[in-house]
Amino acid sequence: MNAAFGFLALVLHLGLMLAAAPILIGAIRKLKARLLARTGPPIIQPWRDLAKLAQKQPVLAENASWLFSAAPAAAFAATLAAAALVPSFALGMTTAPASDLLVIGGLLALARVILALAGMDVGTAFGGIGSSREMMYASFAEPALVLVIFTLALLAGGTNLDAIAGLLVGGSQGLRVSLALALLAILALALVENGRIPIDNPATHLELTMVHEAMVLEYSGRHLALIEAAAALKLLVWLGLIAAIFAPFGIAPAGAPPVAWLIGLGAWVGKIAVLGVALSAFETSIAKMRVFRVPEFLGIAILFAMLAVVFLFVSQGFA
Amino acid sequence: MTALFLPAMAALVSALLALAVASAVAADANRAHLAAMGSLGICGLGVILSTGFLLTGGQADGLTIGVGLPGMPLHLVLDGLSGAFLVLLMLAGVAASAAALDDHGAYRATAPFFPAFIAGMALTLLAGDGFALLLGFEVMSIASFALVLTDHRTPEVRSAALLYIGVATVGAVCLVAALGLLSFGGDFSFAVIRAHPPEGWRATAIMVLTLIGAGSKAGLVPLHVWLPPAHAAAPGHVSALMSGAMTKIALYVLIRLMFDLCGPGQPIWWGAPLVILGAVGAVLGGLRANMEADIKTVLASSTVEHIGLIAVGLGVALAARSADLTGLAALAFGGALLHAMAHALFKSLLFLAAGATQHAAGTRRLDRLGGLIARMPKTTVMVLIGAAGLSALPPTGGFAGEWSLMQAVIAAPRIGGLGWQILMCVAAAMMALAAALAASAAVRLIGVAWLGRPRSPRAAGATDPGRPMLAALAGLAGLSIAVGLFPGAVLGLLAPAIGFATGAGPGAHAGAFMIAAQTDQPGYAAPAIAVVLGLAGAAVFFAIRRWTVAGERRAPAWDCGFGAPPAWLPFGDPATQYGGASFAQPLRRALGTSLMAAREKVDMPDPGDLRPASLTVTLADPSAAYLFAPSGRLRDRLAEYADRMQLLTIRSTLAVMFIALLVFLIAIAGLQHL
Incomplete structure (x- = not known):
């Protein structure tokens, strides 16, 4: 029975993630527009864009290889696999035993590397500049991510996300300085990984100021639809990850009846909404930074994460 | 059944050595093919044997062969640790030998060293005493040095090989010293050493010497400087074996000395x-x-x-x-x-x-x-x-x-x-x-x-x-x-x-x-x-098939509107792609300036000046700058001092020799009391 529930929860979870990801992008855009006193496009505009792009044939560069055509689907699949591992409304999904935080980080890295390779495939300067900068950001983001995972593993005794969320939802750990520091670090990471302001600007029209968008500049048609859907899904995965770790309340525990899922769903929507509003407000109030300031920004994230670990060492007297 | 694995592996090592000799005396045209084909077969057998050994439980087994130094027969041992590394070595050996078959006549001169290289590595793994270990390790060093020199007409290859053999010599000296300190009552066999693990300063000295001796071969900092040029200079199949297997053999020596022979009683630090x-x-x-x-x-x-x-x-x-x-x-x-x-x-x-x-x-x-x-x-x-x-x-x-x-x-x-x-x-x-x-x-x-x-x-x-x-x-x-x-x-x-x-x-x-x-x-x-x-x-895949329109069109790259290159610049266009140096730029600026002393020099001609502009990037590995360069200078200075000895008068020369003899005797007397 539990196995059947777990599988049902997984299917519903994936459906929810896929449906909600473009809506989240639309909602953030709408809110940012309202904050700037513009009307903004409707919230379902990203879905309309995807539907329109899906009906357009891609225009490939003359020397584009099979890798260029296969990359959007592969990157989307890797992001989808990561999404299957991050719980939203219920713990104990079929994928729960495999939902290791390092694996989730690895799957997101896989998607990033695939797109970075595709950026180099046509051999244009914009693709190269985007790929090289994306990989530099990743180099500084990875240590911060691993240190956040280190903190959580010290608290929960393992790196399994499902187990960590299950433990933290019990509240036995209480409020901890380490968790607060780790939260700061992971928020900075989420901004970098998703190419949000102040790191990168997904909405700019000046290619030189872009990183992620420069990397995928040559894409069009259904390929572009997949890439945009993957980017939206990745943002939702990151927000879901933050919610599952740092605000796990309300989530249905493993083996709970489907009624508890409704509470979990409500809580999840609320958490994502709060994070989305915070993201919109933050993006509206800050300017984009220079490319070579980003390592410093991430250096602060690494510092916070390292402080989180060291605080744990000192406070728990781990020995 | 299990007792057969070690003699069989020893036979494979001898077969590899015989193959090295055979291919050395073979006719020029057949040499490379013979060495590659033979190594392929022997390594294939080795994969089967070593995997079988591990699957049957990896019970340790010993063998004594009556060759070696006078009064010191060679001990061979096959246990779980050497078995695991043998699997790794033989797999890499099979692949490298198969690749060596595709040789386009370039590997002929150094072909006999190829089986010798594998034999040296296998002997290191099978060694059951200090002498066999060093023998295997040095055969491996020298054979790989020769293989690196395959393309010896290129100056970069020669300098890479020289740096390699220099570091290898330093490493060998440290390993000899480490094994000397490990030996118990003049017995170098691992079984005896294991029964009497070193303690105190001797253990610490052994650890430091092992880290230098085996670490230099494995490519551990700060003695890794030789590795990138040497591995790059060797032919493809040799680099594969050097990077894939030889570095692991060095790690095996490190594990054998620090985990096994020094015993579990060492401190946590x-x-x-x-x-x-x-x-x-x-x-x-x-x-x-x-x-x-x-x-x-x-x-x-x-x-x-x-x-x-x-x-x-x-x-x-x-x-x-x-x-x-x-x-x-x-x-x-x-x-x-x-x-x-x-x-x-x-x-x-x-x-x-x-x-x-x-x-x-x-x-x-x-x-x-x-x-x-x-x-x-x-x-x-x-x-x-x-x-x-x-x-x-x-x-x-x-x-x-x-x-x-x-x-x-x-x-x-x-x-x-x-x-x-x-x-x-x-x-x-x-x-x-x-x-x-x-x-x-x-x-x-x-x-x-x-x-x-x-x-x-x-x-x-x-x-x-x-x-x-x-x-x-x-x-x-x-x-x-x-x-x-x-x-x-x-x-x-x-x-x-x-x-x-x-x-x-x-x-x-x-x-x-x-x-x-x-x-x-x-x-x-x-x-x-x-x-x-x-x-x-x-x-x-199915979502794409179901919900998106099929097909695609080809057109010139968009590239933000950059046009196609003019017809008179057919290869000027590829140079506008992102290259290796341009891809490296973000990391070079963010990390390279501090960690690798990366410097960019832009030479921009004045307006009206027709010479081309240029960008020069310099990098320095910190270990090369702070360890290798000073030690090179030290060596030069010592050589200068040593040179002066040649100009001494006959009386001073005799005095120097006498003092040296005296110091030597005092040292021996002191060591015997130790």
């Missing part, structure tokens, strides 16, 4: 030097892999990175074993072995592919390659598989190895006090940085050399290599995928080695489908992740 050197090496190697301009130097720098990661695992295992945390020691040691195995496979694959590319495109320089994905399609697929392992992306063997190593570091804080805990925290951050740098280096390597448009006519005319090379590449790629999908099974195969070094029982951390940090917890389920990825891919 023994793990710290390995962790520190490993973490620093991982970051430096990863960063350097992003800066180098030659595909094989990039790969060799990444070897420094991966050896660093393995060394961190070994350090944690050593400390955990001293703290009686057997489970954690087994996790760390298993991770190190698993990563060593995965690295041996994917790095051999990448070096063989680099060799094939060099032959096909006539160059190893990133700024002369490009667009090979359309011209060498089969090779490119193999390279992508290898590079995924190098970047530690799931579900490859590289990810499984780094996952276990990271789990070990995350669990390691309970070994020691606050100092050790902070070291673990910093090591975890540096390992993550190294892994991300490796991914960046892989994107740069493939993006510049295999994707894009060809940057030279030779690259535009490249084709896939011949069948033996493709078979070797495909075999290594298949094994890499298998290790990635079933890391638990590989750990099961390596269980005798893990048990031998850490005392842990088999199967503590691995089922067939899952490797776990703790026995009662979920871990990394590689097949499950592969299935999830596969299902996601299938779902995306």
